[in-house]
Amino acid sequence: MITFVGAGPGAEDLITVRGQRLLEKADIVIYAGSLVNPALLRVCRKDCQVCNSAEMTLEEVMEVMINGQREGKEIVRLHTGDPCLYGAVREQMDELEKRNIPYESCPGVSSFCGAASSLGAEYTLPGISQSVVITRMAGRTPVPEKESIASFAEHQATMVIFLSAGMIRELAKELLRGGYAPETPAAIVYKATWPQEKTLRCTVSTLAETAEAEHISKTALIIVGDVLDGEYERSKLYDPAFSTEFRQGKGKKEQKI
Ligand code: SAH
Numbered sequence: 001m002i003t004f005v006g007a008g009p010g011a012e013d014l015i016t017v018r019g020q021r022l023l024e025k026a027d028i029v030i031y032a033g034s035l036v037n038p039a040l041l042r043v044c045r046k047d048c049q050v051c052n053s054a055e056m057t058l059e060e061v062m063e064v065m066i067n068g069q070r071e072g073k074e075i076v077r078l079h080t081g082d083p084c085l086y087g088a089v090r091e092q093m094d095e096l097e098k099r100n101i102p103y104e105s106c107p108g109v110s111s112f113c114g115a116a117s118s119l120g121a122e123y124t125l126p127g128i129s130q131s132v133v134i135t136r137m138a139g140r141t142p143v144p145e146k147e148s149i150a151s152f153a154e155h156q157a158t159m160v161i162f163l164s165a166g167m168i169r170e171l172a173k174e175l176l177r178g179g180y181a182p183e184t185p186a187a188i189v190y191k192a193t194w195p196q197e198k199t200l201r202c203t204v205s206t207l208a209e210t211a212e213a214e215h216i217s218k219t220a221l222i223i224v225g226d227v228l229d230g231e232y233e234r235s236k237l238y239d240p241a242f243s244t245e246f247r248q249g250k251g252k253k254e255q256k257i
Contacts, residue, residue: 002065002075002096004089006082006108007031010194012039014114019106027073030061035080035219037194053077058088062095069101081110085134086162112160114192115221118199119228121187123158127233128226131157137164137171153178158225165190165220169208175224180204185228190220201228 003022008014015023023029024043031041033052041050049068053061061077068075083089083105096103112134116123123132133152136143152159153175164171165188176182182205190198202210204224211217236242243249 002069002077002101002103003106004077004079004083004087004092004103005106006110007036007040007078007080008109009081009111009114009192010037010197011114012037012042014109014193015040016106016108019108022074022076022106023078025074026076028064028068028075029078030056030064030075031078032080036078040078058091058095061092065092065096066099066101079108081112081114082108085110085112086136111192111221112162115160115187115189115199115223118189118192118197119187119201119223121223121228123160123223123225123227125227125230125232126235128230129156129158131155133157133159134162135159136162137167137174139163139167148178149174150178153180153224156180156225158227159223161222161224164222165211166217168211168217168222171222172204172207175204175207180224184224185226185230187223187228188214188216188220189223190214190216192221 005019005022020043023040026044026048028049029041029044030051030053033054044050051064065075077092079087079089093103124130133155135147135149135152137149149171156179161171182203184204186202186204186207188200188207188211198214198216200210200214207222237244241249241251
């Protein structure tokens with residue numbers, strides 16, 4: 001069996017219990033060495049074959065998987081965060097499907113969740129934003145024109161921008177072009193949940209200088225929006241006057257969810 005496992009954002013103990021159990025019994029682990037914390041591999045068996053996919057092509061990864069499967073081995077493909085975001089997993093799954101090789105997935109804590117915990121942030125605050133846009137700047141991988149940063153910025157929803165720390169000056173320009181005010185709160189979270197983590201708070205207009213001062217050009221997320229520092233409304237769910245299926249509201253006018 002081949003299992004795609006989310007390694008979590010970095011900290012050794014932020015992998016799921018299921019993911020760690022899979023690592024413990026794996027015969028072969030193929031891990032994304034550019035981003036996965038190697039400390040996670042400490043739980044692997046001594047005789048586990050460990051391959052670093054940062055040095056491999058898709059074809060080479062497939063070869064390890066196919067040969068391992070033929071020999072009846074338990075194989076873990078370990079991706080950073082959750083594999084469903086920028087994980088290049090679909091192409092591996094398709095190759096496996098073509099060969100009728102079964103696979104499963106085990107989710108992980110994405111770095112955008114790790115960054116929220118590092119910042120003590122809630123991305124969805126009543127009265128500010130109820131949506132999170134997860135996106136990136138176009139790099140060597142293009143982004144469809146309809147998904148430009150500026151077009152998303154027009155919504156003024158919370159944005160979490162992956163894979164763009166190396167283009168932060170252009171990113172800030174795009175955010176401003178899309179309509180974010182220069183003083184909109186922003187944050188850069190470098191290596192969220194790793195021991196080397198850095199959380200830097202700034203504004204859209206100071207994003208570039210903030211990253212440059214700390215020499216941050218990779219392994220960082222850029223978060224933008226008033227949820228980082230704005231006036232919000234308290235939740236309805238925990239409002240004393242609000243009734244739900246589980247709790248009868250008291251006082252003032254009651255509402256039903
Ligand atoms: N699947 C991963 C994302 C892989 S793309 C996930 O769910 O998190 C790689 C990008 O993710 C990096 O360029 C960076 O923008 C972001 N990233 C991954 N781990 C990070 C971390 N611990 N802290 C900040 N950003 C991180």
